[in-house]
Amino acid sequence: MFQVLKNFYHKLGSYPWFYKISGKVIPFVGVLSISLIVISSIWGLFFSPTDAVQGDVYRIIYFHVPAVSVSQVIYYSMSVAAAVFLIWRMKMAGVYIKSLAPIGAAFTFIGLLSGAIWGQPTWGTWWVWDARLTSTLVLFLFYLAIIGMQSTFASRKSADTAVSIITLVGVVNLPIVKKSVDWWNTLHQPASITISGESSISNEMLIPLLLSILGVYLFVFFTGLLSMRAEISTREQNKEWFKKLSSNN
Amino acid sequence: MKQHRLRRLYGVLFVVFCSALAFALVYFAIKDNVNLFYSPSDLFENPPQGKNAIRAGGLVEIGSLKRAVNSLEVEFIITDLKKSISVYYTGILPDLFKENAGVVATGYFDKNKMSLDAYQILAKHDENYVPKEVKKALEK
Numbered sequence: 001m002f003q004v005l006k007n008f009y010h011k012l013g014s015y016p017w018f019y020k021i022s023g024k025v026i027p028f029v030g031v032l033s034i035s036l037i038v039i040s041s042i043w044g045l046f047f048s049p050t051d052a053v054q055g056d057v058y059r060i061i062y063f064h065v066p067a068v069s070v071s072q073v074i075y076y077s078m079s080v081a082a083a084v085f086l087i088w089r090m091k092m093a094g095v096y097i098k099s100l101a102p103i104g105a106a107f108t109f110i111g112l113l114s115g116a117i118w119g120q121p122t123w124g125t126w127w128v129w130d131a132r133l134t135s136t137l138v139l140f141l142f143y144l145a146i147i148g149m150q151s152t153f154a155s156r157k158s159a160d161t162a163v164s165i166i167t168l169v170g171v172v173n174l175p176i177v178k179k180s181v182d183w184w185n186t187l188h189q190p191a192s193i194t195i196s197g198e199s200s201i202s203n204e205m206l207i208p209l210l211l212s213i214l215g216v217y218l219f220v221f222f223t224g225l226l227s228m229r230a231e232i233s234t235r236e237q238n239k240e241w242f243k244k245l246s247s248n249n
Numbered sequence: 250m251k252q253h254r255l256r257r258l259y260g261v262l263f264v265v266f267c268s269a270l271a272f273a274l275v276y277f278a279i280k281d282n283v284n285l286f287y288s289p290s291d292l293f294e295n296p297p298q299g300k301n302a303i304r305a306g307g308l309v310e311i312g313s314l315k316r317a318v319n320s321l322e323v324e325f326i327i328t329d330l331k332k333s334i335s336v337y338y339t340g341i342l343p344d345l346f347k348e349n350a351g352v353v354a355t356g357y358f359d360k361n362k363m364s365l366d367a368y369q370i371l372a373k374h375d376e377n378y379v380p381k382e383v384k385k386a387l388e389k
Contacts, residue, residue: 049380053345058378087257124343124371130285168261169268176272185284185306187353192376201378 013090015232016241022225029222036215043208051205060118062209065193066216068111068136072174074104074220075139078146079171082164094160095235097167098150099227103220105143112136123187131180132188139177142170156235286353289332296360305334305365306353306373314348327352327365335364345372 011017044062051058078097085093115133116126127133146163153159181190192201199206236242250258276283286306287297297303305327313326322339325348336354346352351373357366 049382052379052381052384053350053374053377061378083258083261086261087254122343122345122372122374124346125369128285128371131283165264168264171265172269172272176276183283185286185288187285187371187373189374189376192378200376202380202383204380205378 013092015092015236015239016245018092019229019232019242019245022229026222026225026229029218029225033215033218033222036211037219040208040212040215044212048205048208049202054122057118057121060114061205062212064111064114064118065209066213067107067114069213070216070220071104071108071111071139071143072177073217074100074107075142075167075171075174078104079167082167085160085164086168091160094156094164095228095231096224097146097160097163099231100220100224101143101146101150103223103227105140105147107216107220108136108140108143112140119187128187130186130188131184132177132186135173135177135180138173139170142166142173145170288329289327289334290329292334292358292363293332297358300357302355302368303358303365304353304355305336305358306351307333309346309348309350309352311348327354335362336367336370337364338367338370340368340370342370343372345374346370347372351375 041062045059048059050056078100081093081096084090085097112133115136119128120126145166149163149166150159153162180186181188193199193206193209201209233242286304288307289305292305307327307329310326310328310333313324315324317323320339321341322337323342324335324337326333326335336356338354338356353371353373354365354367355369355371358364359366
């Protein structure tokens with residue numbers, strides 16, 4: 001078992017292998033994720049029941065929750081990649097961070113924007129400096145810092161090293177985002193979906209929400225693969241394997 | 250693990266540890282200000298000094314909301330089920346403002362009357378989502 005994992009890990013570091021496999025996976029993940037997003041959006045917007053307290057405005061949950069949730073998961077995965085890059089010097093980890101950071105930033109932005117649009121009619125304000133909102137803004141700024149740092153170094157290796165360190169510095173912010181609603185008084189309410197224990201959202205509303213979360217996760221997998229392939233083809237354009245591949249097509 | 254990789258692993262852990270320490274110190278230094286609002290109990294224990302605006306939050310006490318007949322003036326009581334303070338406000342209340350629901354009021358605190366002269370009212374909603382029909386059926 002361990003040997004299988006080790007082999008997979010070594011293969012993951014190989015650009016040609018990744019390029020070949022990702023090309024096969026992309027169409028399936030793309031179709032699946034986009035259809036899930038379409039289905040869950042229609043379900044959430046038209047068929048799930050109206051909320052007793054908030055009315056129909058709560059339906060923005062089907063965009064807000066998947067976006068903020070995936071933005072945190074992307075950052076966690078990027079910090080694992082950062083540790084892998086720093087310890088094993090795996091170049092693919094650098095590719096991963098560079099390719100996923102803009103996607104994570106985009107979803108954090110969608111989360112902040114949909115939250116503001118939701119906050120205006122329910123709370124009565126677009127924005128408030130409470131711990132949840134502010135720490136999510138900090139997450140967004142870390143993403144921007146990671147994107148910005150990519151182009152400030154002459155060599156690819158020093159850029160990847162510096163970016164990995166800043167990624168690790170920012171990972172500490174994530175538990176704060178998660179626990180902020182429990183540790184402090186905030187305007188934002190605590191979590192509705194919990195892994196342990198019962199969710200405080202009724203099942204008819206929860207099922208399309210879980211579908212939309214799955215759809216967005218798969219969509220990030222899809223766009224992440226596309227983005228990594230683009231990055232690999234930039235880095236490897238003068239390499240023998242890549243030239244051979246392009247001349248074959 | 251090979252020696253040089255182990256050394257780099259310690260480096261990674263050191264970076265995360267330092268960052269965690271930095272975040273922890275910042276949050277420790279500003280710990281009282283991270284809270285968005287004071288509860289009525291906080292205000293009784295430690296009435297805020299000075300003339301700055303503060304935020305008070307809690308539940309709107311049942312039966313406490315009074316509206317003026319020919320203006321937008323309202324008066325209600327915020328409670329945390331231990332202590333309570335009165336709030337005065339002129340303006341339109343948010344849609345989700347309801348008795349026995351969460352609210353955060355920003356304004357100037359009067360220590361003598363234990364009341365808040367608010368210029369902004371925000372509604373706080375909870376994490377429960379229930380279909381309208383289900384709730385109606387439960388209330389019957």
